[in-house]
Structures are given as C-alpha cells and as structure tokens.
Amino acid sequence: xxxxxxxxxxxxxxxxxxxxxxxxxxxxxxxxxxxxxxxxxxxxxxxxxxxxxxxxxxxxxxxxxxxxxxxxxxxxxxxxxxxxxxxxxxxxxxxxxxxxxxxxxxxxxxxxxxxxxxxxxxxxxxxxxxxxxxxxxxxxxxxxxxxxxxxxxxxxxxxxxxxxxxxxxxxxxxxxxxxxxxxxxxxxxxxxxxxxxxxxxxxxxxxxxxxxxxxxxxxxxxxxxxxxxxxxxxxxxxxxxxxxxxxxxxxxxxxxxxxxxxxxxxxxxxxxxxxxxxxxxxxxxxxxxxxxxxxxxxxxxxxxxxxxxxxxxxxxxxxxxxxxxxxxxxxxxxxxxxxxxxxxxxxxxxxxxxxx
Amino acid sequence: xxxxxxxxxxxxxxxxxxxxxxxxxxxxxxxxxxxxxxxxxxxxxxxxxxxxxxxxxxxxxxxxxxxxxxxxxxxxxxxxxxxxxxxxxxxxxxxxxxxxxxxxxxxxxxxxxxxxxxxxxxxxxxxxxxxxxxxxxxxxxxxxxxxxxxxxxxxxxxxxxxxxxxxxxxxxxxxxxxxxxxxxxxxxxxxxxxxxxxxxxxxxxxxxxxxxxxxxxxxxxxxxxxxxxxxxxxxxxxxxxxxxxxxxxxxxxxxxxxxxxxxxxxxxxxxxxxxxxxxxxxxxxxxxxxxxxxxxxxxxxxxxxxxxxxxxxxxxxxxxxxxxxxxxxxxxxxxxxxxxxxxxxxxxxxxxxxxx
Numbered sequence: 208x209x210x211x212x213x214x215x216x217x218x219x220x221x222x223x224x225x226x227x228x229x230x231x232x233x234x235x236x237x238x239x240x241x242x243x244x245x246x247x248x249x250x251x252x253x254x255x256x257x258x259x260x261x262x263x264x265x266x267x268x269x270x271x272x273x274x275x276x277x278x279x280x281x282x283x284x285x286x287x288x289x290x291x292x293x294x295x296x297x298x299x300x301x302x303x304x305x306x307x308x309x310x311x312x313x314x315x316x317x318x319x320x321x322x323x324x325x326x327x328x329x330x331x332x333x334x335x336x337x338x339x340x341x342x343x344x345x346x347x348x349x350x351x352x353x354x355x356x357x358x359x360x361x362x363x364x365x366x367x368x369x370x371x372x373x374x375x376x377x378x379x380x381x382x383x384x385x386x387x388x389x390x391x392x393x394x395x396x397x398x399x400x401x402x403x404x405x406x407x408x409x410x411x412x413x414x415x416x417x418x419x420x421x422x423x424x425x426x427x428x429x430x431x432x433x434x435x436x437x438x439x440x441x442x443x444x445x446x447x448x449x450x451x452x453x454x455x456x457x458x459x460x461x462x463x464x465x466x467x468x469x470x471x472x473x474x475x476x477x478x479x480x481x482x483x484x485x486x487x488x489x490x491x492x493x494x495x496x497x498x499x500x501x502x503x504x505x506x507x508x509x510x511x512x513x514x515x516x517x518x519x520x521x522x523x524x525x526x527x528x529x530x531x532x533x534x535x536x537x538x539x540x541x542x543x544x545x546x547x548x549x550x551x552x553x554x555x556x557x558x559x560x561x562x563x
Numbered sequence: 564x565x566x567x568x569x570x571x572x573x574x575x576x577x578x579x580x581x582x583x584x585x586x587x588x589x590x591x592x593x594x595x596x597x598x599x600x601x602x603x604x605x606x607x608x609x610x611x612x613x614x615x616x617x618x619x620x621x622x623x624x625x626x627x628x629x630x631x632x633x634x635x636x637x638x639x640x641x642x643x644x645x646x647x648x649x650x651x652x653x654x655x656x657x658x659x660x661x662x663x664x665x666x667x668x669x670x671x672x673x674x675x676x677x678x679x680x681x682x683x684x685x686x687x688x689x690x691x692x693x694x695x696x697x698x699x700x701x702x703x704x705x706x707x708x709x710x711x712x713x714x715x716x717x718x719x720x721x722x723x724x725x726x727x728x729x730x731x732x733x734x735x736x737x738x739x740x741x742x743x744x745x746x747x748x749x750x751x752x753x754x755x756x757x758x759x760x761x762x763x764x765x766x767x768x769x770x771x772x773x774x775x776x777x778x779x780x781x782x783x784x785x786x787x788x789x790x791x792x793x794x795x796x797x798x799x800x801x802x803x804x805x806x807x808x809x810x811x812x813x814x815x816x817x818x819x820x821x822x823x824x825x826x827x828x829x830x831x832x833x834x835x836x837x838x839x840x841x842x843x844x845x846x847x848x849x850x851x852x853x854x855x856x857x858x859x860x861x862x863x864x865x866x867x868x869x870x871x872x873x874x875x876x877x878x879x880x881x882x883x884x885x886x887x888x889x890x891x892x893x894x895x896x897x898x899x900x901x902x903x904x905x906x907x908x909x910x911x912x913x914x915x916x917x918x919x
Binding site: 237348349382390 | 588592654656678687689690696697699701703705707712718721728736737742743746761
C-alpha cells in the first residue's frame with residue numbers, strides 16, 4: 208500500500224477481511240456463531256483507530272517498508288481494544304458504547320427476542336453477560352491470531368511479540384487497579400496515576416508505537432525515544448478522555464453525558480478534586496458520586512465541584528505539559544522519515560484536543 | 564527431563580515458575596496485583612492435567628525429543644483451561660470449583676473483607692465478577708505467552724500455533740453454543756452433540772495431541788491419526804464428565820452433587836432423556852430441570868428419570884463404543900515410540916473411567 212494511504216479505511220478493510228475468514232470457520236461449528244461474528248463486526252466498526260495509527264507510524268519511524276503487511280498487524284490492536292471494551296462494559300454495567308447498545312445489551316436483546324418468539328427459555332440478562340464475556344475472549348484470541356498471521360516473518364514477529372505480551376498484560380492489570388479503585392470508595396491519587404499509566408497511556412500509545420517499531424526493525428534507542436514521546440502523550444490523552452467522560456458532548460463521545468460520574472470512575476480528575484475540595488463540597492461530592500441514578504441537575508452539581516476545586520484546570524495544565532513533553536521528545540527522536548515525524552506530531556495534537 | 568518424568572509434577576513446576584516471573588512483573592505495576600497472581604496460582608493447582616498429558620504424548624508420538632521444553636509448552640494448555648473455567652463459572656454462576664470457592668466468589672469475599680475493614684466501598688458481587696473476568700483474560704493471555712516463550716524454535720511454534728489458534732476459537736465457540744443451548748429452554752440433540760465436540764472433545768484431547776505432535780515435528784498423517792483417536796475419545800471423556808456432573812460423588816468431582824441439574828446443562832445425556840422420556844416423566848423433568856434451588860429429593864427424582872428413560876445406559880454405551888473406536892485408531896496410528904503408544908492407551912482408559 209501507499210505510504211499516504213487512508214489508515215482508518217485500511218484498518219477497516221483488514222478487520223473485515225479477517226472476520227470474513229472467521230465467519231466461514233465458525234459457520235462450520237454452528238450457524239449460531241454468525242451472531243457472534245456480527246457482533247464483532249459491529250464492535251470493530253468506527254472508533255478513532257488511534258492504536259493502529261500509532262502502530263503504523265512507529266513502524267514508519269523505524270524505517271519499515273510500507274509494502275509490508277503493517278496495517279493488518281496494526282489492526283490487531285483494534286481487535287485487542289474491542290476485547291477490552293466489551294469486557295469493560297460488562298464490568299462497569301455500561302449499556303451504551305459508541306452510541307449503540309453495548310455487547311451484553313445487544314446479546315440480551317437477541318435472547319429476549321428469541322425467547323419471546325419460542326415461548327421458551329429465560330434469563331436474557333445472564334445470556335447477555337455470558338455472550339459478551341465470550342465475545343471479548345474471542346476478540347482477545349483473534350487479536351493475537353491477526354498479528355501472528357499478518358504476514359511478517361518470524362524474526363519481526365518475535366521482536367513484536369515481546370511488546371504485544373507486555374501490552375496485553377498491562378492493560379488487564381490496569382483494569383484490575385481501576386476495579387480496585389472503584390470498589391474502594393476512596394480517592395487515591397497514586398492509584399489513579401497508575402491506572403492512568405497502565406490502563407491507558409502504555410496501552411493506547413507507547414506499546415502500539417513499540418510494536419510498530421519492532422516490526423519495522425527499530426532498535427532499543429528508537430524504542431526508548433518512542434517511550435519518551437508516547438508515555439506522556441498517553442497520559443495527556445487519557446486525562447482528556449477523563450474530562451470528556453464528565454464534560455463531553457454525548458453526540459461526540461457516544462456515551463450519555465456524565466456517565467463516568469454515575470459509574471464512579473476514580474480518575475486523576477476525581478482524585479484531584481477530592482484532595483482539594485472544601486468540606487462542604489466534599490460532603491456533597493460523597494453524597495452524589497457513583498450513584499447510577501444521577502439526574503441532570505446532580506451531574507451539573509458534581510461538574511461545578513470539579514470546576515470550583517480547580518481539578519479541571521489542573522487536568523488541563525497537565526494535558527498541556529505532558530503534550531509539550533511528548534513533542535519535545537519527538538524532536539529529539541532518531542526518526543529519519545519526515546512523514547512519520549509529522550504524522551506523530553499531528554497525532555499528538557489530535558489525541559489531546561478538546562473535540563476528540 | 565527424563566521420558567518417564569512425573570508429568571503432573573512437571574506441569575505444576577512449569578506453572579509455578581511462570582507465575583513467579585509474572586508476579587515480579589505485575590508487582591511493578593502495583594502491589595494490588597499480587598492477589599490476582601495468587602488467584603491464578605490457586606486456580607492452576609490441582610486438576611487432572613489431562614490436556615498437558617495429551618500434548619506431551621502427542622509430542623512423543625511424533626518422535627519429539629523429551630529434552631525439548633515440551634512440558635512448559637504443554638502447561639500452556641492448563642493455563643488456557645483455567646481461563647475457560649474461570650469465565651465458565653462466572654457465566655454459569657457456579658460458586659464452587661475443585662472443592663474451593665470459584666474465582667468470582669473468592670474475589671467477592673476479598674472485597675467484602677476489605678470493605679468491612681475500611682468501612683468504605685460497596686458492591687463486592689460486582690467486584691468479584693469484574694475481577695474474575697480479568698483473571699480469565701490474564702490466563703488466556705498467559706497461555707499464549709507460555710507457549711511462545713517455552714523455548715521451542717520459530718518453525719516448531721509456527722506449526723503449533725495453527726492448532727493453538729484453532730483450539731482457542733473452538734472452545735470459545737463451543738461455549739457459545741452451550742450458552743445458546745442452556746438459554747433456549749429446549750433440548751436439541753444435534754446442538755448437544757456439537758457442544759460435546761467443540762466445547763470438550765477437540766479441546767480436551769484432539770487439539771492438545773495436535774499441538775504436541777506439531778511441536779515434535781509430526782506430519783499430516785500422524786495429525787490425522789491422532790484425530791481418529793482423539794475425537795471419539797474426547798467425546799467419551801465428556802460423556803463421562805456429564806454423567807459425573809449428575810451422578811458423581813462430590814468428594815471426587817469437587818462440585819456439589821447434581822450441580823449440572825441445577826444449572827440446567829443441556830448435555831447429550833439430557834437431550835437423550837428428553838427424546839425418550841414418557842409424557843409424565845417429561846412434565847416432571849420440565850418442572851424441575853435448571854432450578855437453582857433443587858433439593859436432594861428433587862435431584863434424586865431427576866436422576867431416576869434419567870435412569871428410567873435409559874439415557875444413562877445410552878451414554879454408557881456411547882462411551883464404550885467411542886473409547887473402542889479410539890483404541891482401534893491408536894492401533895493403526897503411525898507411532899513408533901512404544902512408550903507413547905502405551906501411555907495413550909492408558910490415558911484412554913483413565914479419561915473415560917467411572918471414577919475420574
């Protein structure tokens with residue numbers, strides 16, 4: 208493919224081709240499996256393709272040849288991401304994803320319709336939960352299969368698999384920290400920062416860059432430089448995402464306004480607010496935060512506490528600072544391909560801008 | 564290692580060594596992760612090590628050199644199995660596994676204790692569910708990492724990964740068919756047979772043999788012969804397991820007596836009974852089957868229906884027939900190593916015996 212190919216389009220093509228093959232394979236096991244493949248198709252449609260984009264440009268930064276099957280390999284990160292999203296929505300009981308029903312709600316509706324048609328069967332909620340767990344498992348397995356059947360040679364795959372193993376473990380570990388944080392009922396800035404790093408920063412930016420660089424034959428110096436760019440940028444990206452989870456426009460985020468406040472997500476934003484709120488604000492915050500039934504007025508109240516405690520400004524400052532660190536590191540990175548350098552600079556802005 | 568090494572002990576050693584490395588790695592992300600590794604240690608302790616054993620003897624059947632790291636590679640199948648069990652217990656709401664609390668109950672208790680100690684936090688059930696999903700994800704990731712870092716060369720791993728991809732997808736697909744079957748409220752012999760095949764037979768015996776044979780350099784003729792042995796044996800094994808799920812001694816199975824009847828597992832045994840029961844038996848069956856609160860007397864009543872409809876005898880006959888088919892195929896298989904031949908014959912008996 209051409210160096211200036213439309214990455215999202217190519218990623219979509221790679222995912223569709225892969226799922227076409229899987230559909231044929233699964234149909235041999237049973238016609239029922241078509242509904243799982245369809246759910247995977249829908250779940251892998253849309254999205255910003257951030258992880259594959261960073262993977263692609265990491266590859267180019269290493270001087271990788273764009274005629275290699277890098278976009279199929281990069282698409283494996285989208286499959287991994289969908290696996291994490293599907294399981295995350297089950298864990299958070301989030302019913303909406305990218306403006307559509309989350310996987311467990313989709314399977315629940317499927318089973319409810321089936322059960323009403325036949326007059327038999329029950330427990331559509333349990334079916335939805337189980338089917339979503341299996342869909343997430345399948346996407347996790349498929350991510351690995353997509354990468355190692357992408358067409359790269361054994362040496363390139365061996366170099367990449369070290370980072371692919373790392374990112375899979377890190378994002379799962381980060382999710383566990385997040386779960387502990389949410390269940391604790393406590394706000395802990397240290398833990399919020401570790402969740403930020405492992406659930407988001409390494410996963411969204413640093414490791415995709417590493418995987419791409421390894422596939423492109425990049426050495427340790429490039430890998431380190433990509434960390435110096437990718438880690439602070441990943442943190443800035445997630446801080447922006449956390450702000451959008453509270454203040455974002457539902458038509459842009461694809462999730463109901465203030466959903467993170469109903470879920471009780473213990474982000475850095477929240478940890479800062481709790482550390483700096485007045486006693487009155489704190490009492491109000493504790494009364495409302497994490498209640499699934501929050502109305503618009505209560506969401507607004509929580510937003511005001513986040514503003515007044517200067518948590519929002521602190522996050523904005525951090526985003527600016529981390530993004531600048533990333534761009535400085537990019538300036539120093541040993542990247543010869545000027546297109547890659549420019550693309551990584553543009554991605555830094557896109558990943559942290561207010562409208563994402 | 565020596566050819567006659569104690570396989571279960573070596574599998575345990577490989578799992579422990581791998582988890583020691585993972586514990587160090589996860590401790591860098593956060594001390595909270597130690598509890599996840601501990602859960603993985605407990606979940607991978609015990610069990611019959613059937614899948615690693617078949618993998619090992621498939622390797623030997625192919626003439627593989629026992630000084631190769633086959634037992635580490637074989638242990639990856641135990642890790643995969645634990646992933647499936649952990650997620651399966653969440654989906655079935657099974658609270659007991661191998662005589663101990665299932666993973667989600669274990670994490671639930673952990674969170675309950677934490678929350679009582681701090682006076683903060685809530686929803687231990689949700690925490691248990693989320694943590695068990697993540698533990699299963701981690702074991703699925705680790706299974707792959709164990710295999711491809713086992714020490715085999717790239718060519719052997721490439722040959723094995725085809726079968727490893729197949730088994731991971733098949734078992735997940737089989738689980739989905741099982742979920743559809745359980746949710747349907749209908750008994751369907753065709754679907755029960757497909758669940759038998761893909762959730763159990765290929766997964767427990769055929770594919771582990773294939774993975775071992777591929778690592779040992781075995782060709783297509785051996786792979787086909789191992790299918791001819793492994794598929795019918797896998798079905799016989801699962802039919803025995805289904806009988807034990809209804810009639811087994813809890814001190815041997817590690818699960819409460821009759822648990823499969825409370826869960827409403829739509830096995831071949833159940834499908835046969837429904838096809839052959841009298842109208843009166845069927846009415847009684849429908850009233851009781853799948854009710855989570857069944858008492859001892861009701862379990863006994865369901866057992867009698869299974870006996871009287873001759874479903875039990877039909878399953879016993881199938882087990883005998885399939886095991887004989889497997890042993891006949893073994894006689895014809897191109898296996899030069901007599902120790903491997905004898906071990907596979909012994910495993911056939913062990914995997915289908917009444918006491919398993």
